[in-house]
Amino acid sequence: MQRERQLFGAEGWVAVERHGFVAELVMDRPKAMNAVSTAMADSLAQACAELAADRSVRAVVLTSTHERAFCVGADLKERNSFTDADLMRQRPHTRAAYTGVLELPVPTIAAVHGFALGGGFELALACDLIVADGTAVVGLPEVSVGVIPGGGGTQLLPRRVGAARAAELVFTARRVPAPEAVELGLVDQLAADGQDRAEALELAARIARNSPVGLRAAKRAMRLGHGLDLRAGLDLEDGAWRSVAFSGDRAEGVAAFNEKRDPEWPGE
Secondary structure, X not given: OOOOEEEEOOOOOEEEEEEOOEEEEEEOOHHHOOOEOHHHHHHHHHHHHHHHHOOOOOEEEEEEOOOOEXXXXXXXXXXXXXXXXXXXXXXXXXXXXXXXXXXXXXXXXXXXXXEEEOHHHXXXXXXXXXXXXXXXXXXXXXHHHOOOOOOOXXXXXXXXXXXXXXXXXXXXXXXXXXXXXXXXXXXXXXXXXXXXXXXXXXXHHHHHOOOHHHXXXXXXXXXXXXXXXXXXXXXXXXXXXXXXXXXXXXXXXXXXXXXXXXXXXXXX
């Protein structure tokens, strides 16, 4: 199995490790519990841009090396030193980080343990699936400090759990422990303590066994079709189907099925 580690940013707080066709996007700023500073945001955005351009990647898992936190959100120590002008200049940097995760063209899974609050939970929400262990605590507490979820939370949370439930969570700013988070649909799979990364990587490996062309097209159709009326969504799906119907992956998939063997996807 292919294993390599590539660091991003001068501080090396973000890394990508390859596990065959699965890329692990690692947040590794332990002294700050992975708080998203300007430098951290730039590193995340750069790593996501490279992953998006890499056609050999079929799935991405977002993980953390910190034992007690996935990510605690914005770097408030850095923010406290900002003038209003500084804060406005930083905004494109942080937005690029969250958008980078959200717009990855392959299936993405967040492996969450410990605190995933504010922008940290928004990074998880930007993924397609969330695996959490029993130590996870999630929430969007921004209104308790005079701001709003600004990393996609006001848009992604209602799409995940519905408008009324999202409103209660955002307006109360409450923290939700893992068992309740599963019940509410804030996370998708509950792992044993300490096993969130392992289970997320195993899930990603199952996903990566499928057609890379099909995976990208299916994600694109689901993401772009959300919120459209049914007819428009079906038209979008039809376009995605046409983009894969005559691909090399489809030909290989049919041949492998008929020959009762595992497919060897050309990825085109």
